[in-house]
Amino acid sequence: MAVTAAGIIFSNLHDNNIPELTRVRTMASVPFGCRYRFIDFALSNMVNSGITNVNVITHNNYHSLMDHVGSGKDWDLARRSGGLRILPPFISPASKDSKLFSTRLEALCSISDLIDSMKEELIVMSDCDSICNINLQEMIAKHVASGADITFAVKKTVLTAEKAHSEAIVKSDEEGYITEIIDQPEDFKGEQDVVINISVINKDTLSSIVHEARSKNYSNMYTDIINKVSSSKKFRIYRYDGFYADVTSMTDYYECNMSILEKCNRDALFGIKSRPVLTKVRNSAPAKYINGSKVVNSMIADGCVIEGTVENSMLFRGVIVGKGTVIKNCILFQDVHTGENVFLNCVIADKNVNITDNVMLSGHRTVPFYIEKGKVIKDR
Amino acid sequence: MSEKKECVAMLLAGGQGSRLYTLTENTAKPAVPFGGKYRIIDFPLSNCINSGIDTVGVLTQYQPLELNEYIGNGQPWDLDRNVGGVMVLPPYQGYNGADWYKGTANAIYQNLNFIDRYNPEYVLVLSGDHIYKMNYDDMLDFHKKKEADCTIAVLNVPLEEACRFGIMNADGDGKIFEFEEKPKHPKSTKASMGIYIFNYKKLRQYLIEDENNPTSSNDFGKNIIPTMLDRGERLFAYPFKGYWKDVGTIESLWEANMDLLGKEPKFNIHDKEHRIYFRTPARTAEYIGDNATVSNSMVTEGCEVYGTVINSVLFSGVYVAPGAVVKDSVIMSDTVIEKDAKVEYCIVDREVKISQGAHLGQPKDEKAGITVIGRGLYIPAGRIIPGGLMINADKLAKMNQTQEG
Numbered sequence: 001m002a003v004t005a006a007g008i009i010f011s012n013l014h015d016n017n018i019p020e021l022t023r024v025r026t027m028a029s030v031p032f033g034c035r036y037r038f039i040d041f042a043l044s045n046m047v048n049s050g051i052t053n054v055n056v057i058t059h060n061n062y063h064s065l066m067d068h069v070g071s072g073k074d075w076d077l078a079r080r081s082g083g084l085r086i087l088p089p090f091i092s093p094a095s096k097d098s099k100l101f102s103t104r105l106e107a108l109c110s111i112s113d114l115i116d117s118m119k120e121e122l123i124v125m126s127d128c129d130s131i132c133n134i135n136l137q138e139m140i141a142k143h144v145a146s147g148a149d150i151t152f153a154v155k156k157t158v159l160t161a162e163k164a165h166s167e168a169i170v171k172s173d174e175e176g177y178i179t180e181i182i183d184q185p186e187d188f189k190g191e192q193d194v195v196i197n198i199s200v201i202n203k204d205t206l207s208s209i210v211h212e213a214r215s216k217n218y219s220n221m222y223t224d225i226i227n228k229v230s231s232s233k234k235f236r237i238y239r240y241d242g243f244y245a246d247v248t249s250m251t252d253y254y255e256c257n258m259s260i261l262e263k264c265n266r267d268a269l270f271g272i273k274s275r276p277v278l279t280k281v282r283n284s285a286p287a288k289y290i291n292g293s294k295v296v297n298s299m300i301a302d303g304c305v306i307e308g309t310v311e312n313s314m315l316f317r318g319v320i321v322g323k324g325t326v327i328k329n330c331i332l333f334q335d336v337h338t339g340e341n342v343f344l345n346c347v348i349a350d351k352n353v354n355i356t357d358n359v360m361l362s363g364h365r366t367v368p369f370y371i372e373k374g375k376v377i378k379d380r
Numbered sequence: 381m382s383e384k385k386e387c388v389a390m391l392l393a394g395g396q397g398s399r400l401y402t403l404t405e406n407t408a409k410p411a412v413p414f415g416g417k418y419r420i421i422d423f424p425l426s427n428c429i430n431s432g433i434d435t436v437g438v439l440t441q442y443q444p445l446e447l448n449e450y451i452g453n454g455q456p457w458d459l460d461r462n463v464g465g466v467m468v469l470p471p472y473q474g475y476n477g478a479d480w481y482k483g484t485a486n487a488i489y490q491n492l493n494f495i496d497r498y499n500p501e502y503v504l505v506l507s508g509d510h511i512y513k514m515n516y517d518d519m520l521d522f523h524k525k526k527e528a529d530c531t532i533a534v535l536n537v538p539l540e541e542a543c544r545f546g547i548m549n550a551d552g553d554g555k556i557f558e559f560e561e562k563p564k565h566p567k568s569t570k571a572s573m574g575i576y577i578f579n580y581k582k583l584r585q586y587l588i589e590d591e592n593n594p595t596s597s598n599d600f601g602k603n604i605i606p607t608m609l610d611r612g613e614r615l616f617a618y619p620f621k622g623y624w625k626d627v628g629t630i631e632s633l634w635e636a637n638m639d640l641l642g643k644e645p646k647f648n649i650h651d652k653e654h655r656i657y658f659r660t661p662a663r664t665a666e667y668i669g670d671n672a673t674v675s676n677s678m679v680t681e682g683c684e685v686y687g688t689v690i691n692s693v694l695f696s697g698v699y700v701a702p703g704a705v706v707k708d709s710v711i712m713s714d715t716v717i718e719k720d721a722k723v724e725y726c727i728v729d730r731e732v733k734i735s736q737g738a739h740l741g742q743p744k745d746e747k748a749g750i751t752v753i754g755r756g757l758y759i760p761a762g763r764i765i766p767g768g769l770m771i772n773a774d775k776l777a778k779m780n781q782t783q784e785g
Binding site for chain 2: 033034261263266270276277278279280281283285286287288289290291292293294296299300301302303305307310314315316
């Protein structure tokens with residue numbers, strides 16, 4: 001890469017989208033796709049594009065995140081210079097107001113000293129729950145060639161009214177310059193360019209935005225900064241057309257996981273040879289299928305032991321499916337154990353859930369039944 | 381920080397493993413893949429770290445490239461240490477000339493300077509071709525309790541198989557009074573597992589003496605142990621109970637893989653109390669398709685199965701197309717099995733492409749033997765390879781000529 005870039009990842013911003021799952025963890029460490037955590041995608045996108053100085057801004061509940069990323073070794077980010085840096089919330093005794101940030105811009109303001117001291121020319125910013133496999137190298141090259149201050153990655157998406165409310169829509173001219181960003185639109189029409197919360201920004205631009213925001217108490221990057229100067233051809237879009245998902249509700253989370261069972265989605269997200277999705281490597285033995293097991297259209301992680309039937313489901317590492325047990329349309333997190341003759345349909349079971357013999361539980365595709373971490377469910 | 385270590389392990393990993401044929405054509409035996417995601421050497425290395433031994437010298441000689449790369453800095457086994465850790469020790473050129481490792485004892489002799497750096501009380505000698513879980517620390521306790529000069533781990537084998545092993549004849553206390561290498565008429569069934577603990581001072585002295593003996597073949601079993609016995613040193617047999625398998629042949633390698641299967645497997649690799657560590661990149665969880673059948677098997681991350689898999693071990697990234705059948709087989713990483721191909725009673729090495737309708741091997745009960753397919757081979761569509769053959773690039777080329785001409 002001709003220019004140097006550093007990364008910033010926001011790990012907590014959308015915790016409220018799926019409060020059940022973020023009660024014990026950050027949005028960044030929400031499990032996804034049998035063995036991944038949301039942040040794996042942002043980290044892998046950066047590392048696969050040669051970004052080796054990655055900063056993760058956290059807010060609360062970040063123990064699970066620290067546990068997952070560790071030293072950064074599994075992403076090749078355990079480095080002498082640069083590497084992975086976790087930024088816990090920082091409140092100085094001098095500050096009168098101990099309120100933590102709630103927007104991206106406020107989060108950036110809280111690390112303004114760090115931003116000022118970065119030596120890289122560009123900063124790539126990503127939300128932790130932008131689930132995609134994007135070629136940032138190409139995005140950076142186009143950004144540099146255009147001379148823009150900020151480039152926002154967008155994806156053409158057909159929105160529903162419900163979903164549109166949690167997105168930001170970009171209007172741009174034919175040359176790709178942004179004319180307006182509409183954050184959380186009330187009304188919209190059909191297919192739109194939606195920001196996927198990944199952007200490339202010149203470091204000096206970011207520094208000055210942050211200082212301006214601090215002095216003027218701005219909190220929204222789009223309405224307070226971009227839209228005020230959008231006529232000046234400084235902000236561009238970069239069109240991404242690969243797999244993209246962001247999770248705005250529990251149903252969304254369920255559907256998004258299940259979409260990986262389709263080969264086209266799996267290949268688009270995980271099948272790009274030069275850009276593998278990296279994650280924490282654990283020491284699990286391969287999955288074992290005992291005589292009498294039946295598995296159909298499912299993804300199974302290592303360490304699972306299956307004696308029963310599994311259909312249209314995703315099993316994370318170390319899940320045990322007992323004899324006579326039927327698992328249908330479920331997402332079972334790491335180390336969920338089921339006994340014999342259990343029946344589960346449309347269930348999301350968090351880590352270490354134990355479902356004993358003969359229990360029957362069913363949710364619905366639109367309302368998956370969620371079982372919280374560590375819960376033991378007994379018949380009678 | 382003190383450089384002293386109580387016990388240093390020396391892992392003999394230089395063997396060619398010629399009885400594994402094409403599987404060891406370009407790689408050392410300890411680097412041969414095993415059990416879905418492991419290499420043979422993961423077992424002794426994991427045993428070391430699980431036993432609190434953090435200094436391991438790995439003696440390499442034959443085709444070391446892949447093994448060196450695999451061990452790397454030792455991080456997957458927590459053997460990347462400031463002092464100690466894992467160190468690959470190839471033969472080297474010295475002031476008095478250069479030599480290959482002439483035998484197991486000579487390999488250790490040439491690396492006395494490595495051991496000296498840690499000034500250990502004990503040296504544990506291991507070999508890199510066995511599948512087992514063992515706590516060497518328990519063996520070391522036994523060694524200390526018996527005030528032994530050398531302790532040899534032994535396994536009870538069936539009497540009719542004893543003639544294939546080095547047999548230790550010991551008294552009731554475990555003190556060895558006789559050692560017989562592959563005896564015709566074995567007096568006991570205590571077979572040496574090739575695991576030795578020595579008092580380092582004694583070992584050092586015997587190795588130097590052995591090196592100065594021009595008639596010696598510089599081997600632990602043939603020279604060092606018999607000499608120590610002759611001199612009346614205290615040698616003890618440490619009885620090991622549990623699974624142990626020498627995977628030096630195609631048959632035993634196949635069996636050891638199969639021993640991992642089933643609800644109560646002979647060898648439990650899912651044991652969380654004694655984990656086996658390995659180096660592997662992260663891959664997507666395996667996908668089992670709509671019409672797939674997977675029965676009594678192990679399947680590893682990165683696999684996609686649309687066909688039938690029975691009594692088999694699939695390593696990571698294996699693709700089994702619709703209509704393809706894999707039975708009683710070991711399929712190593714990234715091998716592709718196309719539509720309607722059939723693989724029976726085979727060991728297929730990595731990155732092999734088996735084209736549509738090809739038929740490899742014969743059913744196990746026809747007793748034609750295990751078929752072995754070498755790394756990276758391309759098996760053309762419809763090709764039939766009968767049971768019991770060892771196929772490498774040369775053989776396949778010849779086969780292609782005759783079948784086309």
